[in-house]
Amino acid sequence: MRPGCDVSSLDQPAVLKYLFHPRKDHVQAASQGALDFFIPVEEGVQLGARFYPADPGEPHILFFHGNGEIASDYDAIGPVYNNYGISFLVVDYRGYGQSTGLPTASNLLSDSHTAFREVRCWLEGQGRTGLIIIMGRSLGSAPVLEIACCYQGEIAGLILDSAFARTVPLLNRLGVATNTLGISEMDGFGNFGKIRDIGKPTLIIHGEKDEIIPLEDADILLANSGSMRKQLLLAPGCGHNDILLRCGEAYFQTISRFAEMLKRLKRKAARGRGFDRRYPRR
Secondary structure, eight states, rough: OOTTTOOOGGGSSOOOOOHHHOBBBBOOOOOOOOOOEEEETTTEEEEEEEEEEETTTOOOEEEEEEOOOOGGGGTTTHHHHTTTEEEEEEOOTSBBBTOOOEEEEEEHHHHHHHHHHHHHHHHHHHTTTTTOOOOOOOGGGGHHHHHHHHHGGSEEEEEEEOSSOOOHHHHHHHTOOOHTTTGGGSOOOHHHHHHHEEEEEEEEEEETTOOOHHHHHHHHHHHHOSSSSEEEEEEEOOOOOOOOHHHHHHHHHHHHHHHHHHHHHHHHHHHTTTTHHHHHHH
């Protein structure tokens, strides 16, 4: 399934009440060292985003969170990424955090395009030259795979944390009666199909005992990935929501090593551009 797929069958209330769990951010003030900004997605609707900056020339992670989270939940996590030299930017969905509007499956995907383009331009305007890594956790894997399909030339790598491969099994586990509603896999986000078209280096992180999105989904994504550089980090004994708590520094170290690998690939590619490939080397 390719980007731009029609997921409007998922926009009915009987699905949305299980798929999204929006909550507002009542503090509405960025933590020390962080910066809030807003991304207009349509008239009268904007997405809130929170940026935890590190060195402008170092990697940037654009992050899409799970269905019960908001950007400010990452106030303690952003600075940890900064300690590893990585800037961290979290985008909320409609109705979440400081965002306006109401979330649907359709605007989850369409907004991802706008968010990526706006963030990319904003980073350029801030003089930030570091490579861009996109990362999605749980529900966030859907917008991230949408972006990766459409903007491969503008990203350096892809990270999936507790991601789902198939839509219908996930909805069933969440409590959606897909058979009654007539929802098939063809109506879904198509994650396992989209990842086939993504050749960028890919890191998949998954809890061994994930009770919401089983490890089988990670195996499906890994097997279908179109990347020649792909790896699966299995978090032993971890469920869906406790990987960070249980793995601690090992989680960030793995992502840091992945970012360092992407930097090496970028340097290697830059050196390679010094050769004229029309003629053989002697």
